[in-house]
Amino acid sequence: MTPARARLNEILVTLPSAGWLAVLFVVPALIVVAISFKPTDPLGGAGAGWTLDTLKSLGNPNYPAILWRTLWLSITTTALCILLATPVGYCLARLEKKWRQMVLLLVVVPFWTSFLIRIFAWKMLLHPEGIIKQALAGLGIVSPETPLLYNQWAVLLVMVYTFLPFAILPVYAAAEKFDFRLIEAARDLGARRFQAFCRVFLPGIRRGLFTALLIVFIPALGSYVIPDIVGGPGAEMLGNKIAQRVFVDRNLPHACALSLLLILAVLLPLTAVLALQGAREKARPIIEEGA
Amino acid sequence: MKRSLVPYCVTAAILVFFYLPILVLVVNSFNTSRFGGSWEGFSLVWYSRLLNHREIWHALTNSLVIAVSSSIVSVLLGTTAALALHRYATRLQKAHYMLIYTPLIMPEILMGISMLLFFIAAGMQLGLFTIFLAHVTFCISFVAMVVLGRLQDFDFSIIEAAQDLGANWWQATWKVLVPLLMPGLVAGGLLAFTLSIDDFVITFFVAGPGSTTLPIRIYSMIKHGSPPLINALSTILLAVTFAAVYISQHLLEDKT
Amino acid sequence: MNAPDFLEFKNVSRHFGSIRAVDQVSLSIRKGEFFSLLGPSGCGKTTLLRILAGFERPDTGCVILSGQDITQLPPNRRKVNTIFQSYALFPHLTVRDNIAFGLRIEKRPQREIDHEVERMLELIQMKAEAGKFPDTISGGQKQRVAIARALIKKPQVLLLDEPLAALDLKLRQRMLIELDLIHDEVGITFLYVTHDQGEAMSLSDRIAVMNSGIIEQVGTPAEIYEAPRSSFVAAFIGDTNFFEGRVAELIGNEYSRLVIDGFPDVTVFNDKQLAVNNLIYLSVRPEKFHISRERQEKSPRHNVVPGRVEEVIYQGSLTRYWVRVQEYRIAVTQQHSRFLLDEKPITWDENVWVSWHADDGFMLERYSQSDEQLVTLPE
Numbered sequence: 001m002t003p004a005r006a007r008l009n010e011i012l013v014t015l016p017s018a019g020w021l022a023v024l025f026v027v028p029a030l031i032v033v034a035i036s037f038k039p040t041d042p043l044g045g046a047g048a049g050w051t052l053d054t055l056k057s058l059g060n061p062n063y064p065a066i067l068w069r070t071l072w073l074s075i076t077t078t079a080l081c082i083l084l085a086t087p088v089g090y091c092l093a094r095l096e097k098k099w100r101q102m103v104l105l106l107v108v109v110p111f112w113t114s115f116l117i118r119i120f121a122w123k124m125l126l127h128p129e130g131i132i133k134q135a136l137a138g139l140g141i142v143s144p145e146t147p148l149l150y151n152q153w154a155v156l157l158v159m160v161y162t163f164l165p166f167a168i169l170p171v172y173a174a175a176e177k178f179d180f181r182l183i184e185a186a187r188d189l190g191a192r193r194f195q196a197f198c199r200v201f202l203p204g205i206r207r208g209l210f211t212a213l214l215i216v217f218i219p220a221l222g223s224y225v226i227p228d229i230v231g232g233p234g235a236e237m238l239g240n241k242i243a244q245r246v247f248v249d250r251n252l253p254h255a256c257a258l259s260l261l262l263i264l265a266v267l268l269p270l271t272a273v274l275a276l277q278g279a280r281e282k283a284r285p286i287i288e289e290g291a
Numbered sequence: 292m293k294r295s296l297v298p299y300c301v302t303a304a305i306l307v308f309f310y311l312p313i314l315v316l317v318v319n320s321f322n323t324s325r326f327g328g329s330w331e332g333f334s335l336v337w338y339s340r341l342l343n344h345r346e347i348w349h350a351l352t353n354s355l356v357i358a359v360s361s362s363i364v365s366v367l368l369g370t371t372a373a374l375a376l377h378r379y380a381t382r383l384q385k386a387h388y389m390l391i392y393t394p395l396i397m398p399e400i401l402m403g404i405s406m407l408l409f410f411i412a413a414g415m416q417l418g419l420f421t422i423f424l425a426h427v428t429f430c431i432s433f434v435a436m437v438v439l440g441r442l443q444d445f446d447f448s449i450i451e452a453a454q455d456l457g458a459n460w461w462q463a464t465w466k467v468l469v470p471l472l473m474p475g476l477v478a479g480g481l482l483a484f485t486l487s488i489d490d491f492v493i494t495f496f497v498a499g500p501g502s503t504t505l506p507i508r509i510y511s512m513i514k515h516g517s518p519p520l521i522n523a524l525s526t527i528l529l530a531v532t533f534a535a536v537y538i539s540q541h542l543l544e545d546k547t
Numbered sequence: 548m549n550a551p552d553f554l555e556f557k558n559v560s561r562h563f564g565s566i567r568a569v570d571q572v573s574l575s576i577r578k579g580e581f582f583s584l585l586g587p588s589g590c591g592k593t594t595l596l597r598i599l600a601g602f603e604r605p606d607t608g609c610v611i612l613s614g615q616d617i618t619q620l621p622p623n624r625r626k627v628n629t630i631f632q633s634y635a636l637f638p639h640l641t642v643r644d645n646i647a648f649g650l651r652i653e654k655r656p657q658r659e660i661d662h663e664v665e666r667m668l669e670l671i672q673m674k675a676e677a678g679k680f681p682d683t684i685s686g687g688q689k690q691r692v693a694i695a696r697a698l699i700k701k702p703q704v705l706l707l708d709e710p711l712a713a714l715d716l717k718l719r720q721r722m723l724i725e726l727d728l729i730h731d732e733v734g735i736t737f738l739y740v741t742h743d744q745g746e747a748m749s750l751s752d753r754i755a756v757m758n759s760g761i762i763e764q765v766g767t768p769a770e771i772y773e774a775p776r777s778s779f780v781a782a783f784i785g786d787t788n789f790f791e792g793r794v795a796e797l798i799g800n801e802y803s804r805l806v807i808d809g810f811p812d813v814t815v816f817n818d819k820q821l822a823v824n825n826l827i828y829l830s831v832r833p834e835k836f837h838i839s840r841e842r843q844e845k846s847p848r849h850n851v852v853p854g855r856v857e858e859v860i861y862q863g864s865l866t867r868y869w870v871r872v873q874e875y876r877i878a879v880t881q882q883h884s885r886f887l888l889d890e891k892p893i894t895w896d897e898n899v900w901v902s903w904h905a906d907d908g909f910m911l912e913r914y915s916q917s918d919e920q921l922v923t924l925p926e
Contacts, residue, residue: 010379014387017372017431021390024428028405031412087298088305094298103302105536110309113532114489116509117525121312124319124518131315134329161308193295214396222398224492229513239400246404246496256408259401266398451602452635454622456649456700466652470639 036256046252054253058261063241067261070238073152074220077159081167081216082209084160089171089208090201093178104172111165119229122158123149126230150232158226163219167212174208175201210277214270221265238262313529320522337523347524350508353419354488357504361426362483366476368427369434369483376435377442394432402429403496410497417499425497426487433486434479441475553578554599554704554736559608561594568594569605570760576704576738576753578613581730583739583747586757587783592740595757596706599738600629612703623652628697629706633713634689636681642692643668643677649700667695670729687718694729704736711746723749744784748772756780763913777913781830782921788877789919790829790908794821802848802905805829809874813850814905821910828914835907836879838868838893843902851902856895866892870901877901878922 036054038046088107092100110118125132126148136142148154182204186196202209224239231237238258245255320338324331341347372391376384394402406425407417415421449471453463469476491506498507512521554576561569569591576582584592597603599610601622609618617625628649636645646667650660668674671691676684681692690710697705710726711719727750730737741747747754748768755765756779764776775781778789792807794817803817805827815829837843845851857876858869868879879901893899 010375010381010383013371013375013378014383017368017375017435018387018390020368020431021394021428024406024409024424025390025394025402028402028409031408032401032405035408084301084305087301091298091302103306105540106306106309109533109536110313112485112536113313114506114509114525114528116491116506116513117316117521117528118312120509120513120518120521120525121316123513124522125312125315161312164305164309197295218396219398222400224400225510239398242400242404246407252408255404259404262398262401266396270396446633446635448631448633448635449637451600451622452629452631452637452696453648453652454602455600455627455629456696457623457652458648459621459623462652466648467637467639471637 032256032259035253036260038253038256040251040253045250054257055260057254058257063258063261066236066238066241067265069152069236070221070223071265073156073159073237074217074223076156077163077220078167078213078217080156080160081164082171082212084164085167085171085212086202086205086209088168089175089205090197092168092172093175094180107165107168115162116225116229118162119158119226122154122161123230126154149230150235152231152235155223155227155231155235155237158230159220159223162226163216166215166219170208170211170215171205172208174205174211178204207277210273214273217269218266222262238265316522317526317529320519320526322519322522325517325519337519338527341520341523341527344520346503347505347508350503350505353502354505357419357423357426358484358487361423361430361487362480364423365427365430365434365483366480369431369479370438370472370476372431372435373438373442376439377445391432391435394429395436399429399490399492400496403493406493407496417497418502421497421499422494422502422504425493426483426490429490429493430483430486433482437479437482438472438475441472441478445471553580553613554738555611556595556598557609557611559595559598559605559610561591561598561603561605567591567760569598572608572760572762574755574762574765576736579734579736581727581737581739581750581752583741583751583754584757585741585744585747585754585784587742590757591760592742592757593708596629596708596738596740599704600627600706601625626700626702627704627706628700628702629708630690630693630697630710632709634681634693634710636689636692636696638681641678641680642673642684645681645692646695646699648696663699667699670698670732671695686714687722690714690722691725694726698729698733702735704738707737707739709741710739711741711743719746726750748784756783758783774909775830776911778828778830778911778915778918779913779921781909781911782918785832786878786922787830787832788875789914789922790831790875792827792829794823794825794827797823798847807875810872811850811852813852813908814848815908815910816906817910819910819912828911829908830911831877831903831908833867833878833880834865834882835903836877836881837902838870838879838881838899839902840893840897840899842900848905849902850905850908851900854899854901856893856897856899859892859894868893870899872901 035046037050037052039049039051039053041047092103092107095103124130127133128147128149133142133148136148137144142148178201182200183196186200187193191199222239223237224243227235227237227240228243231240238261242255242258242262245251245258321333321335322330323334323336372387376388376391402425406421406428410417410421410424449467450463453467454460458466489506490504491510494504495507495510498504509521509524512524556572556574559569559572560567572591572595584595586592594603598605601617601620601624605618609616611617612626637648640648643664647660647664650663655663664677665674668677671694673688673691673695676688681689684692693710707726711722714722723746726737730750739747739750751768753765753767754771756763756771758779764771764780766774771780772784775784775787781787781789790805790807790810790813792805792810792813794803795806795812796804797817798804798814801817802814803821803823805813805815807813807829813829819827821827842853843849843851852872854870854872854877856868857871858867860867865880865882868881870877870879
C-alpha cells in the first residue's frame with residue numbers, strides 16, 4: 001500500500017469518531033469556556049460583549065464554602081472507599097475460585113442496577129419514618145428529633161455506597177495479579193501480619209489503588225444527584241450550584257464559570273496522580289539496580 | 292499460616308451494606324404502609340397502580356428507543372475508533388486517543404451543561420434527538436475501550452491470511468474481522484445500552500418537553516411522587532437486572 | 548523445469564524510518580526450487596517475504612513472478628500464498644471451511660470446492676478432523692491445515708514464514724520431513740523463511756543468508772557451510788574459530804603461509820589468490836581440528852600446533868574442548884568412535900597437539916568484529 005493511500009485509509013477510519021466527538025464534545029467544551037467570559041444577562045442567558053466579571057465573581061464568599069465542601073466530601077468519600085475496597089480486594093483475591101466468582105458478581109450487580117434507585121433506597125431508609133431511623137431511635141442511640149436525612153453525613157454515606165463498587169474492581173484486579181507468596185516471604189523475614197500487609201501487599205497493588213482513587217474521586221467531585229436527593233441546602237456541592245444556575249436562575253455565564261472551576265478541580269489531582277505514577281515507574285529501574 | 296479474618300469480615304459487612312437498602316426496598320414494595328416504617332400487611336396494590344401509570348410506560352418507551360438507537364450508532368463509531376487506534380501509531384492517533392479518553396474522565400454534569408449550551412447555540416429543539424446525540428457522545432468512548440481491549444489480543448495476521456487467500460478488503464472485513472470481533476461488539480453494545488438506559492444527569496440537561504426518559508420520570512417521582520410506587524418500579528427493574536445477569540452468566544458458562 | 552529467473556527481486560529496498568529492513572536486494576529463484584531465506588531476527592527476511600506476498604510495498608525496486616511485474620498488485624491478486632508463523636487459521640471456521648476459504652472467495656462451484664477440499668484433507672491426512680475448530684486441534688495439525696489452505700489455491704510460490712517456530716522439537720523434526728514430502732509431491736516453488744540453520748540446511752536446494760537487510764551469500768547448503776564468504780556466514784551457520792593474519796609466503800600456486808599474531812604460522816589453501824602482505828581473516832570450523840596427545844606427523848599441507856586444554860564439555864556424541872594455543876583459545880570438537888571410557892579421554896590441563904589440513908581453513912572476503920559474538924565461547 002502506498003503511503004498516501006495508507007494515510008487516506010487512516011483518516012477514513014478515524015474521521016467518524018473523531019468528527020463526532022469534535023462537534024459534540026470539543027465544541028461544547030469550548031462554548032463553556034467562551035460563555036464564562038460573557039456578562040450575565042438579567043433576562044437569562046448570556047449578554048453581549050466580553051468580561052472577566054463572571055470569573056471574578058467566583059470570589060463571592062458563597063462559592064469558596066461550596067468548593068471546600070465539594071472537596072471535603074469527595075476526598076473523604078475516596079478515602080473511605082479505598083479503605084473499604086482494599087480488604088475486599090484482598091479477600092476476593094484469596095477466595096477459592098468458585099466463591100470468588102459469586103462474591104465478585106454480588107459486588108458488581110449493584111453497578112448494573114439503576115443509580116437513582118440505589119439513592120432512593122437510602123432516602124427511604126434514612127427517612128424519619130424509615131427503619132434505620134426507627135431502629136436507632138428505638139435503641140436510644142439518636143433522639144427522635146435528630147434528622148438523618150438532608151445533611152452532609154447522609155451525602156457522604158450515599159456517595160460511599162454508590163462509588164464503592166467502582167473502587168473494589170481495580171483493587172481486586174491488581175490483587176488478583178499479586179503474588180501472595182511475597183506475604184509469606186515477608187512473614188518469614190519476621191514481619192507481623194499487619195506489617196506484611198502494609199509493606200508488601202499495599203505497594204504491590206499500588207496501581208490498582210491509584211486507579212481506584214481516580215475512578216472514585218473524579219465523579220465524586222461532579223456529584224449532583226446524591227446531594228440533590230439526600231442532602232439539604234446545607235449540603236450542596238458544586239454540581240448542584242451549576243444545575244441551579246442553569247435551571248433556576250438561567251445564569252449561564254455563572255454556570256460556565258463554575259464548570260471551569262470543576263474542570264480545574266478534576267485536572268489537578270488527575271495530573272498529580274499521573275505524574276506521580278510516571279515518576280515512580282521511571283524511578284523503579286534505578287532503585288532495582290541499586291538494590 | 293493462619294490468615295487474618297478481618298478482610299473476610301469486612302467483605303461480609305460490605306455485602307450486607309450493599310444489599311440491605313435494596314432488600315428493604317423490595318420488601319416495602321409489598322407493604323401496605325406508605326413509608327415502610329412498619330409492616331402493615333402484604334399487598335400488590337402498588338404494582339397494580341404502577342401498571343395503570345401511563346407516564347411510566349411512555350418514559351420506558353422513550354428510554355428503550357434512545358438506548359437501542361444510541362448503542363447501535365455508538366458501536367459503529369466506537370469500533371471504527373478502536374480499529375484506527377489499534378492499527379496506526381501516528382500523532383493523529385495520539386490526539387484521537389485523547390479525544391476518546393477525555394469523555395471517560397469528564398464529570399457527567401460538565402458534559403450535560405456543555406451539550407445543553409451547544410444545542411441552544413445551534414438552535415436545536417431539545418428532545419429525543421438531542422438526547423440520542425448526547426448518549427452516543429458519551430457511549431463512543433466506552434465502546435471504543437471495550438473493543439480496543441478485544442483487539443489487543445487479536446492476531447491481525449488472520450486478516451492478512453484472508454487477503455493472501457484472495458479476499459479483498461471488503462470480504463476480509465465481513466467474513467473474518469466482524470465475526471471474530473462480534474463478542475467485543477456485543478459487549479460494547481450491551482455496555483452502551485446499560486449506560487444509556489440508566490443515564491440521568493446528562494439526559495436531564497438535554498431533555499426537552501415530551502422527551503421524558505425512565506430515569507427522569509423516576510427522579511421526578513423521587514422528588515414529588517409516592518414512594519411506594521417507586522418501590523414497586525424499583526423491584527421490577529431489579530428483577531429485570533438480576534434476570535439479565537443470571538441469563539448472561541449462564542450463557543457464558545455454556546460457552547466456556 | 549529449472550527455467551532460471553522464475554521469481555526475481557530486483558534492487559528491492561524497504562525502509563522503516565531510518566531502519567533499512569531490506570537494502571538493495573537482488574535475488575533470483577528457480578521454478579520448483581526449495582529456497583530458504585536464513586538469518587537472525589530483524590535481518591529483513593520476513594520483510595522480503597511480505598514484499599513478495601504483497602503486505603509491504605518496496606520503496607524502490609520490483610518483484611517479477613513468471614515474467615510479470617507484480618510489485619504493485621494487492622495481496623489478493625497475487626498467485627502466491629503464505630503459511631503464517633502463527634498459522635493464522637480462522638478461529639470461527641472449521642478445518643474444512645478454513646481450507647475451503649480461498650475457493651469460496653473465488654466463488655467456485657460448490658461441487659468443485661468439495662472435491663478439492665476432500666483431496667487436500669487426504670493429502671494432510673485430516674479427514675477425521677474436518678469438522679473441528681482450530682483451537683481444538685494440535686499444533687502439528689494446525690500447521691497442516693495452514694499448508695492445505697494455501698496449497699488449495701495452487702499458488703506459483705508457497706511462502707513459509709518460520710512455520711515450525713511454534714512447534715516443539717520432536718514435532719518440528721516430523722513436520723520437517725512432511726514439508727519435504729509435500730514439496731516433492733506438489734512440485735511448486737517454496738520460499739522458506741527461518742532463523743534456524745538446521746531447518747534451512749536440511750530442507751533447501753539453495754539458501755540465501757541475510758543480515759541487516761542485505762544478502763551475505765547465496766548457495767547450496769554445503770557451499771554455505773564449507774565455503775562461507777563472510778565472517779557473518781561462517782559464524783551464523785555452525786560454529787567457527789577466527790584468526791586474523793597476513794600472507795607471508797606463497798607455497799606453489801595453491802597454498803600460502805600465514806603469519807598470525809599470537810599464534811604459530813599456518814598453511815592455508817589460497818583459493819582467493821592473495822598476494823604476499825595481504826591482510827586476511829581465516830575461519831576454521833571446530834570439527835576440522837584433530838586433537839591428540841601424541842604429535843601428528845607434519846606434512847606440508849598439515850598444520851600441527853601445541854596447546855593446553857582449558858575446558859572440556861562432554862556432549863554425548865561428541866566432546867567440545869577449548870584449547871589454549873599461545874594467545875588464542877580455540878574451540879575443537881571431537882567425535883567418539885569408541886566407548887568413551889576405553890579411550891582414556893583427554894582432560895583438563897593436558898598438553899595436546901591440535902592438527903588440521905590446510906584445505907579446511909577458509910579465507911573470508913568480509914569480516915566484522917561483531918560477528919565474533921555469534922560464536923559460542925566458554926564463559
